[in-house]
Amino acid sequence: MKGWTGRFLRVNLSEQSTSVQEYEPSLARAFLGGRGFAIKILWDELRAGTAPLSPENILVFMAGPLTGLPVPSSGKLVVAAKSPLTSGYGDGNLGSRAAVMLRRAGYDGIIIKGASDKPVYLYIENEKVEFLNADDLWGMSTFDTEKKLSETHGKDVGILCIGPAGENLVLYANVHSQEGRAGGRPGMGAVMGSKKLKAIVIRGTREIETANPEELKRLGEEGYEEIKKKPNYDFWRRQGTMATVEWSQENSVLPTFNFREGEFENADKIGGYAMEKIKVLQRGCPYCNMICGNVVEDAEGKRVELDYENVAMLGSDIGLGDLKKISVLNRLADEYGIDTISVGNAIGFAMEASEKKLLKEKIEWGDFDAAKTLLEDIVFKRNDIGRLLANGVKYAAEKLGNNSKDWAMQVKGLEISAYDCHFAPAMALSFGTSPIGAHHKDAWVIAWEVQVGRESYTREKVAKVIELQRIRGGVFECLTACRLPWIELGFELDWYPKFLKAATGMEFTFDELYRIADRIYTLIRAFWIREFRGRWGREMDIPPARWFKEPLTKGRYKGKTLDLEKYNQMLSWYYEMRGWDERGVPTKKALKDLGLENIITELEKIITLK
Amino acid sequence: MRSTETRKVCVKLLGYIAEMLGFRNRELNIGKGLRVRELLKGVNVDEKRIIVLINGKPANMDSILRGGEYVVIMPVVGGG
Numbered sequence: 170m171k172g173w174t175g176r177f178l179r180v181n182l183s184e185q186s187t188s189v190q191e192y193e194p195s196l197a198r199a200f201l202g203g204r205g206f207a208i209k210i211l212w213d214e215l216r217a218g219t220a221p222l223s224p225e226n227i228l229v230f231m232a233g234p235l236t237g238l239p240v241p242s243s244g245k246l247v248v249a250a251k252s253p254l255t256s257g258y259g260d261g262n263l264g265s266r267a268a269v270m271l272r273r274a275g276y277d278g279i280i281i282k283g284a285s286d287k288p289v290y291l292y293i294e295n296e297k298v299e300f301l302n303a304d305d306l307w308g309m310s311t312f313d314t315e316k317k318l319s320e321t322h323g324k325d326v327g328i329l330c331i332g333p334a335g336e337n338l339v340l341y342a343n344v345h346s347q348e349g350r351a352g353g354r355p356g357m358g359a360v361m362g363s364k365k366l367k368a369i370v371i372r373g374t375r376e377i378e379t380a381n382p383e384e385l386k387r388l389g390e391e392g393y394e395e396i397k398k399k400p401n402y403d404f405w406r407r408q409g410t411m412a413t414v415e416w417s418q419e420n421s422v423l424p425t426f427n428f429r430e431g432e433f434e435n436a437d438k439i440g441g442y443a444m445e446k447i448k449v450l451q452r453g454c455p456y457c458n459m460i461c462g463n464v465v466e467d468a469e470g471k472r473v474e475l476d477y478e479n480v481a482m483l484g485s486d487i488g489l490g491d492l493k494k495i496s497v498l499n500r501l502a503d504e505y506g507i508d509t510i511s512v513g514n515a516i517g518f519a520m521e522a523s524e525k526k527l528l529k530e531k532i533e534w535g536d537f538d539a540a541k542t543l544l545e546d547i548v549f550k551r552n553d554i555g556r557l558l559a560n561g562v563k564y565a566a567e568k569l570g571n572n573s574k575d576w577a578m579q580v581k582g583l584e585i586s587a588y589d590c591h592f593a594p595a596m597a598l599s600f601g602t603s604p605i606g607a608h609h610k611d612a613w614v615i616a617w618e619v620q621v622g623r624e625s626y627t628r629e630k631v632a633k634v635i636e637l638q639r640i641r642g643g644v645f646e647c648l649t650a651c652r653l654p655w656i657e658l659g660f661e662l663d664w665y666p667k668f669l670k671a672a673t674g675m676e677f678t679f680d681e682l683y684r685i686a687d688r689i690y691t692l693i694r695a696f697w698i699r700e701f702r703g704r705w706g707r708e709m710d711i712p713p714a715r716w717f718k719e720p721l722t723k724g725r726y727k728g729k730t731l732d733l734e735k736y737n738q739m740l741s742w743y744y745e746m747r748g749w750d751e752r753g754v755p756t757k758k759a760l761k762d763l764g765l766e767n768i769i770t771e772l773e774k775i776i777t778l779k
Numbered sequence: 780m781r782s783t784e785t786r787k788v789c790v791k792l793l794g795y796i797a798e799m800l801g802f803r804n805r806e807l808n809i810g811k812g813l814r815v816r817e818l819l820k821g822v823n824v825d826e827k828r829i830i831v832l833i834n835g836k837p838a839n840m841d842s843i844l845r846g847g848e849y850v851v852i853m854p855v856v857g858g859g
Contacts, residue, residue, distance in 0.1 A: 399825070400795060400799075400823045400824055400825050401794060401795035401825075401854055403795070403798075404794055404795035404798050405795070408794075412793070412794050412856055413856050415793055415794075416793055416794065416853060416856050419791065419793060419851060419853065616830065616855045616856065617855075619830055619832070619837070620830045620837055620855070621837060622836075622837045656855075657856065659825050659827070659828050659855075725835055726835075
């Protein structure tokens with residue numbers, strides 16, 4: 170095989186043993202890499218009903234056929250496991266030197282089973298794998314952990330680690346790298362913590378073998394040049410994703426006061442222009458020339474990397490309009506290794522619950538000190554409210570009752586990322602059908618929806634959501650390369666089959682790539698159904714009642730809500746286009762068409778397929 | 780008589796488009812009227828990746844402004 174290394178590193182933490190698996194080339198052709206490999210392994214090897222924080226859960230790090238090659242923005246990997254937050258499939262991607270090092274060490278992925286009794290970290294150098302004592306690192310922030318490990322192993326290694334949130338099993342702890350790069354929102358960091366695995370350090374010194382290295386180099390150079398020529402390249406380098414604050418405000422989709430509103434009175438104080446005034450440094454992921462990591466100095470004089478999602482969820486959504494203070498919350502979340510989107514939701518939920526007198530604590534909108542305290546209450550589970558919110562807003566609403574589930578802003582247990590959908594039905598469907606719970610990664614359809622008109626609930630919108638899921642959630646998550654050159658700058662998709670051909674020697678048409686994406690989506694869906702058994706139903710794909718029942722009270726779209734009946738119509742069309750039945754369960758025909766007939770028997774033990 | 784009046788529109792530009800034209804918000808005279816495209820004359824933008832809203836409704840580069848409108852021109856930004 171070329172392009173792929175064709176090898177997985179298998180690690181058993183209980184036994185402190187490792188082995189190398191040479192996988193079949195047919196796996197690569199059918200599942201491509203990254204997310205595709207992750208779900209295939211979890212489906213095949215994870216026993217249904219496994220407790221997510223038990224040693225039996227499987228933690229998977231997967232790269233793809235473009236990872237670490239000299240083509241645009243290819244320095245990423247996917248981390249996946251059964252999610253402790255949602256009890257379904259969970260994953261996320263992050264940019265890290267560890268992705269590049271993993272491939273240079275000769276692996277496309279790491280599959281981790283079992284759990285250690287004591288804190289350990291893995292040191293991987295090509296064929297050598299060591300289990301090293303992590304007693305001294307346990308309790309350290311992600312920033313300090315990396316610093317310490319770089320001192321021990323050198324600066325030329327790739328590091329993935331967790332912070333105290335992962336150690337303390339906060340259900341939305343994630344995996345971190347390079348001071349602020351994070352992935353695995355649905356608790357991949359907690360799974361790592363449950364295995365007492367503090368970090369993975371990788372040094373790879375080999376060439377990644379490709380089919381046509383000269384062609385790949387030439388194409389890569391051309392690609393980087395093409396990206397630089399895009400009209401918004403310079404501005405992107407200035408503001409990165411932070412420009413979206415202004416965009417979302419203009420379109421009334423900036424989450425404000427726990428998604429009650431879509432406009433925030435202090436939006437101009439927390440946007441891209443405000444960020445530029447306090448920016449001190451810029452950095453990026455490996456093999457990227459868009460370097461969107463905007464580092465600012467926060468209100469406590471420390472450095473942190475800002476992004477749109479973080480700032481919206483820890484800013485407007487909790488009513489905080491001071492960017493330097495938001496930056497403190499962002500930094501603490503990164504240091505503790507907790508997902509900024511979910512913790513922003515949790516704080517917003519608590520502020521609203523306090524306002525409604527469902528909590529005894531007084532936590533007012535926009536109260537920075539209270540938000541900071543609460544964030545630490547959650548990370549360290551140091552009191553009742555911290556323990557309540559550490560399990561996510563779905564759980565908190567179940568405990569608090571009083572219809573708080575209507576404004577616990579989540580789908581399938583994963584908190585919603587930073588786009589308000591009172592007046593964006595396609596984006597609501599995107600959150601509803603995202604395969605990890607409410608996340609924007611798979612189908613960021615909002616810009617297109619603004620362009621074509623927001624009122625309508627049409628088949629065209631449903632088709633667009635699926636198209637984006639194929640490209641973003643399918644192709645990019647498998648390659649694994651960053652989608653931002655394409656989505657942000659208009660770097661054409663046609664480049665990617667060319668990169669793939671040069672890397673692997675294989676031709677991939679878009680038809681085939683989309684079929685792979687559909688296969689992955691359907692297998693992820695089957696995973697959820699297998700885990701949920703009799704509890705699965707189409708209500709799992711419906712966003713919270715707030716967007717349907719409580720109109721916007723401010724701004725140019727005052728009075729708007731989603732229409733539940735029409736949303737359900739779109740959901741039915743979605744199922745129909747995917748070949749799933751009215752329950753959202755794949756049909757036998759769809760499974761056969763996608764080459765998944767071998768899972769029919771197992772699924773039929775749980776549910777009758779149509 | 781009306782045809783000799785100077786008509787005005789409020790224009791809001793987002794992202795790199797604002798940088799290229801040198802303003803974010805401005806009231807502009809449009810003479811007797813003009814197409815949206817003419818507002819962006821001489822500027823390097825990717826037309827396929829531009830969103831135009833006139834009074835909050837989807838429009839495009841060929842839409843004609845007649846005066847009194849609020850026009851927003853923005854790139855297809857991502858934010859993730």
